[in-house]
Amino acid sequence: MSTTHEMVEGHLSQSLENLRTDELLLNMGPQHPSTHGVLRVVVVTDGEIVKAAKPEIGYLHRCFEKHSENVDYMGVAPYVDRLDYLASMNNAMGWAIAVEGMVGIEVPRRAEFIRVITAELQRIASHLMSFGTYGLDMGAFTAFMFGFRDREMILDIFEMMSGARLLYNYMWVGGVSRDITPEAIAKTKSFLDYFEPKIDEYNDLLSFNKIFIERTKDVGVIDVETCHSYGLTGVMLRGCGVKWDLRKEVPYSIYKEVEFDVPVGSGEMGTLGDCWDRHIVRMREMKESVRIVRQLIDNIPAGPHRGKVGKVVKVPAGESFSRTECPRGELAFYIVSDGSAKPFRVRCKSPCFLNISTLDELTRGVMVADLIATIGSLDIVLGEVDR
Amino acid sequence: MIPSDSVVMTSVDEVLSWGRRNSLWPLTFGLACCAIEMMATGASDYDLERFGCGVFRATPRQADLMIVAGTVTLKMASRIRTLYEQMPEPKWVISMGSCSNKGGPYWHEGYHVLKGVDRIVPVDVYVPGCPPRPETLLEAVMMLQKKIRVQESSMGLLGSLRKPA
Numbered sequence: 201m202s203t204t205h206e207m208v209e210g211h212l213s214q215s216l217e218n219l220r221t222d223e224l225l226l227n228m229g230p231q232h233p234s235t236h237g238v239l240r241v242v243v244v245t246d247g248e249i250v251k252a253a254k255p256e257i258g259y260l261h262r263c264f265e266k267h268s269e270n271v272d273y274m275g276v277a278p279y280v281d282r283l284d285y286l287a288s289m290n291n292a293m294g295w296a297i298a299v300e301g302m303v304g305i306e307v308p309r310r311a312e313f314i315r316v317i318t319a320e321l322q323r324i325a326s327h328l329m330s331f332g333t334y335g336l337d338m339g340a341f342t343a344f345m346f347g348f349r350d351r352e353m354i355l356d357i358f359e360m361m362s363g364a365r366l367l368y369n370y371m372w373v374g375g376v377s378r379d380i381t382p383e384a385i386a387k388t389k390s391f392l393d394y395f396e397p398k399i400d401e402y403n404d405l406l407s408f409n410k411i412f413i414e415r416t417k418d419v420g421v422i423d424v425e426t427c428h429s430y431g432l433t434g435v436m437l438r439g440c441g442v443k444w445d446l447r448k449e450v451p452y453s454i455y456k457e458v459e460f461d462v463p464v465g466s467g468e469m470g471t472l473g474d475c476w477d478r479h480i481v482r483m484r485e486m487k488e489s490v491r492i493v494r495q496l497i498d499n500i501p502a503g504p505h506r507g508k509v510g511k512v513v514k515v516p517a518g519e520s521f522s523r524t525e526c527p528r529g530e531l532a533f534y535i536v537s538d539g540s541a542k543p544f545r546v547r548c549k550s551p552c553f554l555n556i557s558t559l560d561e562l563t564r565g566v567m568v569a570d571l572i573a574t575i576g577s578l579d580i581v582l583g584e585v586d587r
Numbered sequence: 588m589i590p591s592d593s594v595v596m597t598s599v600d601e602v603l604s605w606g607r608r609n610s611l612w613p614l615t616f617g618l619a620c621c622a623i624e625m626m627a628t629g630a631s632d633y634d635l636e637r638f639g640c641g642v643f644r645a646t647p648r649q650a651d652l653m654i655v656a657g658t659v660t661l662k663m664a665s666r667i668r669t670l671y672e673q674m675p676e677p678k679w680v681i682s683m684g685s686c687s688n689k690g691g692p693y694w695h696e697g698y699h700v701l702k703g704v705d706r707i708v709p710v711d712v713y714v715p716g717c718p719p720r721p722e723t724l725l726e727a728v729m730m731l732q733k734k735i736r737v738q739e740s741s742m743g744l745l746g747s748l749r750k751p752a
Contacts, residue, residue, distance in 0.1 A: 230663065230666055231614075231616055231647075231666065231670055232645070233615045233645045237617060237618070237619070237622070238617075238618055238619075238663060258660075258662055259660060259662050259663045259666075260618065260619055260657075260658060260660060260663070261660055261662070261699050262619075262658055262660070262693060262697065262699060262700070263693070263696075263697055263698055263699050266696075266698070267693070267696050267697060270696045271696070278692065279692065282619075282620055282692075285619065285620035285623060286623065329623075344630065345630060345631045346631075348626070348627060348630035348631050348632065349630070349631040349632065351627075352627070352631075352632045355627075365624070365718075365720060366620060366623060366624060366718050367620060367717065367718065582619075583619055583620065
């Protein structure tokens with residue numbers, strides 16, 4: 201006859217063997233503060249562990265590709281702005297380059313300078329937004345306020361140049377819609393002087409904050425092979441140490457005339473290719489963008505701001521492909537023309553869509569809180585994911 | 588300065604609407620580009636908090652103002668209706684931007700867009716623009732506060748006291 205103690209022990213071990221935890225199906229979104237828009241993630245959790253996270257997209261599908269077949273080439277430009285609404289200038293630049301490749305318009309040098317200046321300012325604005333919202337996801341509200349404060353200054357510059365705050369319709373086929381004014385140049389310069397030391401301050405505030413590092417290091421690790429198999433580009437690829445930047449490798453516009461470095465992740469705080477690496481690459485890219493704008497802002501050549509283009513852009517039959525380095529990766533446009541005023545077919549390859557498709561692989565087996573950290577570090581914009 | 592032993596005469600309506608209109612809690616609910624401008628309105632430069640409207644809540648059950656900011660697709664429409672129904676009474680809706688007003692730039696060719704969010708939820712204030720400037724949203728909030736002021740706030744409260752369900 202067994203003692204009471206043995207009976208209890210036996211019962212306990214038996215019940216632990218039979219203890220089954222149920223899997224819980226958790227819907228995250230489409231209304232969720234940390235999904236950066238209307239993304240729905242169907243999460244299968246086992247306690248605190250994420251077993252699978254399947255992103256469900258399409259809540260912001262805006263039929264960009266089909267829509268482009270119904271408007272003329274100039275008319276597509278405003279819709280291109282609305283793809284990745286945090287980086288309208290970069291998107292529009294890609295579209296303009298694609299159309300110009302077919303028409304064969306020579307873009308004036310002044311326009312090229314203005315384009316690169318605005319594109320780099322937009323990159324800073326986009327990364328500031330990423331910095332702010334990532335801080336917000338991690339529970340740091342001050343980063344959000346600081347990020348928006350400085351972003352507003354860039355928006356003020358854009359407002360002086362284009363008249364709009366968020367969606368500009370500024371880069372037209374053949375150049376830019378309005379010339380840059382001396383006031384805008386002066387304001388850009390004063391912004392650069394103000395902003396450059398701020399980057400170090402923000403790094404001290406958030407990037408090298410102990411709590412932030414603990415939340416983001418060794419989380420959401422992605423290696424180079426996975427990056428290549430998913431076709432990832434931009435910060436995702438550079439975060440795992442690959443020096444690949446279209447502005448350097450396949451330079452378009454006047455990027456081969458400016459000097460800048462390509463910051464890559466090095467696994468400083470944890471594993472190579474974790475969330476912290478991606479975050480710090482964005483922060484360092486802002487510094488490089490400041491460097492590029494500084495080189496250009498004093499040397500804008502005189503001349504027209506737009507090449508000779510009629511009111512309706514006449515495009516010969518054929519096809520054109522362009523790819524540009526947007527803040528979130530490579531954005532590519534493929535246009536097929538049948539010689540009419542409207543595109544026959546437009547294809548847009550969006551970097552955000554590829555980034556979000558890795559979510560399941562990145563977050564298998566992590567804690568639920570790390571899922572938020574990973575989604576934040578992917579820096580997705582749902583307008584571009586769904587198109 | 589009102590002396591401490593004085594009596595203030597006012598109506599129940601006035602007191603209730605004073606409380607309601609000066610502590611609007613919006614739902615953190617961004618759909619598209621306009622959501623960025625909504626965030627900018629709530630952030631440092633424009634500071635929506637000044638108007639008693641800055642406590643963004645992440646759950647509809649704590650919110651009483653829904654700012655529909657962005658393109659309402661057909662897929663999202665039923666979710667918006669659900670979110671609206673989850674909000675406790677009294678509740679108000681601001682439709683921000685051309686897309687949620689009437690489909691915006693996607694009205695003519697788009698096969699995906701709900702042509703006006705007022706087809707699924709009652710809208711109190713429409714904000715035009717693509718996207719509207721933060722000042723426009725501030726104006727809309729002030730307009731909503733004026734609207735709440737003239738609403739008969741006590742109707743529901745006293746009505747339910749008189750006639751228990």
